[in-house]
Amino acid sequence: MLSQNTLLFVSLGYVVLLFVVAFSADRAGLRRGGWLQSPLVYTLSLSVYCTAWTFYGAVGLAARSGLEFATIYIGPTLVFVGWWWTLRKLVRIGREHRITSIADLVSSRYGKSTALAIVVTLIAIVATIPYIALQLRSIVTSFEAISGSEHAARTAFWVASGLAAFTILFGTRSISANERHHGVVAAIALEAITKLVALIAVGAFAIWGVAGGVGEIFARMPDDMLAPDETFGARWFTMIVLAGAAIICLPRQFHVTVVENTDERHLVTASWLFPLYMFLLSLFVLPIAIAGLAWLPAGSNPDLFVIALPLAFDQEALALLAFIGGFSSATSMVIVASIALSIMVSNHVVAPIALKRMMTTSAASGDVREVLLTSRRITIAALLGLGFAYLTLTEGRSNLAAMGLIAFVGVAQVLPAMAGGLLWRGATRAGALAGLISGGLIWLYALYLPALGVFPDAWLSTGPLDIAALRPQALLGMTGEDPLVHAAIWSLGINSALFVAVSVMTEMRPIERLQAGLFVDVFSAPGSEARFVRRDAASEDLFILAQRILGAVPARQVFDDIARDQGIKEGLPAPDDAMIARLERELAGSVGGASAHAMVTRVTGGEIVSLTELMDIADETQRLIETSARLADKTDELEDTADELRRANARLRRLDLQKDDFLSQVSHELRTPMTSIRSFAEILQTTPDLSDDEYRRFTGIIHSESLRLTRLLDEILDIGRLEAGQLEVPLSDVSAVTAVTSAVDGVAGLAFERGVNVRMRGGVPDVAVSANPDRLQQILVNLLSNGIKYNPSDVPEITVSASLADDRLRIDVADNGGGVGREEAEDIFAKFTRGARAGADAGAGLGLPISRAMAERMGGSLGVVFRGDGTSFFRVTLALASQPAATAPEPAE
Amino acid sequence: MTGTRDITTRRARDPDREANAPVAEEPGGQERRARDAAMALPLLGILLLASPLTGAFGVEGTLIGVPVVVVYVFVTWAALIWGAWRIGRRLRSTAPTRRRRPS
Numbered sequence: 002m003l004s005q006n007t008l009l010f011v012s013l014g015y016v017v018l019l020f021v022v023a024f025s026a027d028r029a030g031l032r033r034g035g036w037l038q039s040p041l042v043y044t045l046s047l048s049v050y051c052t053a054w055t056f057y058g059a060v061g062l063a064a065r066s067g068l069e070f071a072t073i074y075i076g077p078t079l080v081f082v083g084w085w086w087t088l089r090k091l092v093r094i095g096r097e098h099r100i101t102s103i104a105d106l107v108s109s110r111y112g113k114s115t116a117l118a119i120v121v122t123l124i125a126i127v128a129t130i131p132y133i134a135l136q137l138r139s140i141v142t143s144f145e146a147i148s149g150s151e152h153a154a155r156t157a158f159w160v161a162s163g164l165a166a167f168t169i170l171f172g173t174r175s176i177s178a179n180e181r182h183h184g185v186v187a188a189i190a191l192e193a194i195t196k197l198v199a200l201i202a203v204g205a206f207a208i209w210g211v212a213g214g215v216g217e218i219f220a221r222m223p224d225d226m227l228a229p230d231e232t233f234g235a236r237w238f239t240m241i242v243l244a245g246a247a248i249i250c251l252p253r254q255f256h257v258t259v260v261e262n263t264d265e266r267h268l269v270t271a272s273w274l275f276p277l278y279m280f281l282l283s284l285f286v287l288p289i290a291i292a293g294l295a296w297l298p299a300g301s302n303p304d305l306f307v308i309a310l311p312l313a314f315d316q317e318a319l320a321l322l323a324f325i326g327g328f329s330s331a332t333s334m335v336i337v338a339s340i341a342l343s344i345m346v347s348n349h350v351v352a353p354i355a356l357k358r359m360m361t362t363s364a365a366s367g368d369v370r371e372v373l374l375t376s377r378r379i380t381i382a383a384l385l386g387l388g389f390a391y392l393t394l395t396e397g398r399s400n401l402a403a404m405g406l407i408a409f410v411g412v413a414q415v416l417p418a419m420a421g422g423l424l425w426r427g428a429t430r431a432g433a434l435a436g437l438i439s440g441g442l443i444w445l446y447a448l449y450l451p452a453l454g455v456f457p458d459a460w461l462s463t464g465p466l467d468i469a470a471l472r473p474q475a476l477l478g479m480t481g482e483d484p485l486v487h488a489a490i491w492s493l494g495i496n497s498a499l500f501v502a503v504s505v506m507t508e509m510r511p512i513e514r515l516q517a518g519l520f521v522d523v524f525s526a527p528g529s530e531a532r533f534v535r536r537d538a539a540s541e542d543l544f545i546l547a548q549r550i551l552g553a554v555p556a557r558q559v560f561d562d563i564a565r566d567q568g569i570k571e572g573l574p575a576p577d578d579a580m581i582a583r584l585e586r587e588l589a590g591s592v593g594g595a596s597a598h599a600m601v602t603r604v605t606g607g608e609i610v611s612l613t614e615l616m617d618i619a620d621e622t623q624r625l626i627e628t629s630a631r632l633a634d635k636t637d638e639l640e641d642t643a644d645e646l647r648r649a650n651a652r653l654r655r656l657d658l659q660k661d662d663f664l665s666q667v668s669h670e671l672r673t674p675m676t677s678i679r680s681f682a683e684i685l686q687t688t689p690d691l692s693d694d695e696y697r698r699f700t701g702i703i704h705s706e707s708l709r710l711t712r713l714l715d716e717i718l719d720i721g722r723l724e725a726g727q728l729e730v731p732l733s734d735v736s737a738v739t740a741v742t743s744a745v746d747g748v749a750g751l752a753f754e755r756g757v758n759v760r761m762r763g764g765v766p767d768v769a770v771s772a773n774p775d776r777l778q779q780i781l782v783n784l785l786s787n788g789i790k791y792n793p794s795d796v797p798e799i800t801v802s803a804s805l806a807d808d809r810l811r812i813d814v815a816d817n818g819g820g821v822g823r824e825e826a827e828d829i830f831a832k833f834t835r836g837a838r839a840g841a842d843a844g845a846g847l848g849l850p851i852s853r854a855m856a857e858r859m860g861g862s863l864g865v866v867f868r869g870d871g872t873s874f875f876r877v878t879l880a881l882a883s884q885p886a887a888t889a890p891e892p893a894e
Numbered sequence: 895m896t897g898t899r900d901i902t903t904r905r906a907r908d909p910d911r912e913a914n915a916p917v918a919e920e921p922g923g924q925e926r927r928a929r930d931a932a933m934a935l936p937l938l939g940i941l942l943l944a945s946p947l948t949g950a951f952g953v954e955g956t957l958i959g960v961p962v963v964v965v966y967v968f969v970t971w972a973a974l975i976w977g978a979w980r981i982g983r984r985l986r987s988t989a990p991t992r993r994r995r996p997s
Binding site for chain 1: 929936963967971972974976979982
């Protein structure tokens with residue numbers, strides 16, 4: 002046995018060493034960088050996961066349940082090996098949004114909700130206090146075991162006080178949680194090495210000092226220790242899941258992994274180095290347990306094998322090393338856990354209250370900061386006090402050791418809300434609250450309170466009020482499961498189910514939607530909310546706020562930084578949206594997202610979240626789908642346009658060809674009369690003795706040919722003027738009957754000559770139309786003579802009919818030759834075009850275009866109408882005169 | 895005419911570029927493979943250590959004096975760590991760059 006004084010002296014010496022290391026590291030940290038910011042120190046600080054529960058408890062667990070202890074380290078190994086999935090995103094979000102704790106993360110994700118932050122903080126405190134008690138107890142029992150002393154309570158008290166002093170001194174130096182606690186981190190790293198070395202030393206002693214080799218130690222293993230066929234049961238999987246959740250969700254773990262992280266690349270190293278640390282620690286657990294079972298007297302406490310084994314073989318120095326190792330494990334957990342919890346309490350519980358008070362009292366620089374720092378110090382002292390009280394109250398109960406796993410189930414309740422929030426945009430604040438509260442209550446009822454022993458035994462066996470379905474360890478009659486597995490399934494199951502169901506049923510507020518986008522797409526979304534939130538405030542008010550929270554000097558520094566980035570040399574920066582967002586982020590790093598948001602919003606007096614900008618960070622997938630749909634539309638549109646262009650081009654080509662044709666035709670047309678005029682003029686010139694008859698005949702031909710020429714030129718002039726809109730077409734009321742009759746009469750001679758029968762079908766309505774009588778005559782004669790001249794039928798016939806429709810008069814001119822084909826129906830109205838039926842004696846191709854232009858000029862139309870069988874006829878439509886005109890006789894040509 | 899010539903010269907340059915591509919893209923491809931591996935490794939770990947498959951190794955017997963089930967768990971564990979170390983070395987060069995926190 003070592004003397005109590007030696008032990009006290011060594012413990013004290015170790016604590017002094019910790020203080021010195023922490024103090025010098027804090028000094029070194031001020032100079033920035035160096036070994037303190039290396040990935041190795043980061044990884045070692047993660048080892049705060051391995052508490053006294055690991056150091057003593059893992060061996061105990063191995064002695065009782067074989068390999069099961071490994072699950073506590075395999076779960077975190079899987080999480081760290083899979084850092085690319087979760088930790089990378091967590092650390093990035095933590096840095097982008099200045100996250101100060103796990104409660105802050107959950108609250109910020111769900112629209113900076115204070116309620117959520119408080120719920121998470123409460124769960125964390127409830128889970129952590131017994132855990133702290135467990136650490137204190139492990140120090141006390143190991144102290145007792147090694148010294149044989151009985152003054153347990155006194156030792157525990159001094160240990161707790163010492164830890165509180167250390168934590169307050171080095172853990173609450175600055176208000177910004179993002180500023181690294183260099184001293185603490187350095188001390189934790191030192192402790193990490195100490196406990197690893199101590200456990201490996203004891204393990205090596207067990208294997209080679211006691212048993213004499215690896216094979217030998219396993220040869221002494223009790224037959225029923227491993228029970229391989231039972232190892233991989235429900236408990237194995239549950240514990241891996243719980244440990245995996247704990248490595249992210251334990252407040253102290255979140256603090257060292259995310260909040261204290263200074264460089265994302267450290268994660269790459271930690272992804273293998275931290276699993277390696279746990280691997281090395283676990284490697285010697287089984288041998289120590291086997292050696293303890295085989296060589297120590299029966300009935301020894303397996304939780305103390307680590308110390309008892311060297312003591313039994315009179316290795317006092319090794320026992321002392323083991324004691325220091327266990328002491329390290331316990332103190333590092335207590336220090337980090339109380340820092341993490343104190344930040345949560347001050348930022349999420351005290352800050353909202355301070356915020357209310359702040360509005361009513363007069364401003365003093367740094368007053369909020371002082372309140373928060375004081376609250377953190379009080380919280381640390383209170384946590385250790387509660388842990389100590391818990392220890393004394395539960396003295397003598399053996400179930401304290403199970404508190405580690407019970408705490409795991411408790412903090413795992415945060416997992417659905419956190420993981421869901423990082424991966425799923427649809428997760429809402431209400432869903433997270435519902436999941437957390439329900440899961441937390443089930444955890445308390447099914448696991449935490451029964452373990453405390455507060456329920457009467459009758460409740461456990463027959464249920465409260467004899468309702469069997471409410472038995473805490475057999476909810477709804479689910480028996481046969483280990484209480485831990487039972488509680489984990491129920492609490493996490495209901496938690497996740499409610500989280501998803503309520504999220505689906507509730508709507509998000511704009512600020513929630515914004516935060517969801519920024520968190521879920523942290524790698525692609527723009528990092529700042531400045532683009533989305535519109536706020537107004539005076540720089541002076543913001544400066545006063547910053548001073549109260551950060552203190553005068555840090556606030557000045559922040560504002561100078563912002564002003565410099567804005568390009569302002571002197572004075573306060575301009576309070577634009579970006580500046581306000583940046584300031585809020587700075588404050589969030591000190592008081593948490595929810596409180597910072599509430600404070601800044603008080604100063605700005607409200608905010609507007611721009612929904613259109615929010616759409617910009619809409620779901621990536623959704624954006625892709627929309628883009629491709631829009632692209633497809635564009636493509637369709639382009640194809641349509643291209644088709645249209647192709648059609649227009651073909652039409653243009655056809656028209657161009659027709660024009661060429663016509664030009665040669667028209668030259669020919671003009672040439673024929675010119676040639677005859679010239680030749681007859683030559684005859685008149687060169688032949689002196691012409692008879693009078695011949696002379697008259699020749700000049701007559703010259704005259705008629707000149708008329709033909711004039712007519713042709715007139716037509717060309719007409720259409721030119723029509724197109725330019727220069728042709729005057731005075732309108733008057735014209736009797737329909739007169740117009741049609743005189744037109745038919747006008748072509749009677751031609752019809753007789755060609756043997757074509759022109760007949761009227763039905764009567765012509767006795768109405769007056771608004772038209773120019775001469776031009777209407779011209780149109781109708783043109784249509785009729787076309788029908789007469791170009792009718793391919795053997796028994797040619799033309800039918801003229803007239804009818805009223807829609808207050809307009811229709812005059813249809815049809816021949817029995819089939820009419821024009823569909824493909825040329827539009828072309829024939831183009832200038833210089835002749836239809837397919839036109840023969841050699843065809844005109845210049847100006848009749849129809851002139852007629853159509855005339856009809857349109859008179860407010861009517863001229864077109865081709867197709868019958869069902871593909872034949873067609875011409876139809877002239879004319880507007881009716883405002884009042885029926887008298888059938889005044891019109892001059893018919 | 896110039897337009898046509900432009901197109902032909904551009905086309906003519908293309909095969910050239912393709913020929914160089916594998917060499918130029920090698921680091922990117924390596925990084926992508928490392929990322930894929932980083933995502934696959936934990937899935938493999940779950941399959942080996944926390945799935946019904948694990949049960950297949952819960953057998954009696956020893957290997958060089960050590961129970962098979964212990965050897966299985968620790969060897970798999972070590973292999974996962976080795977895999978993470980290999981992937982980490984590949985990713986380090988392309989990992990997110992150090993961002994200084996505004997002071």
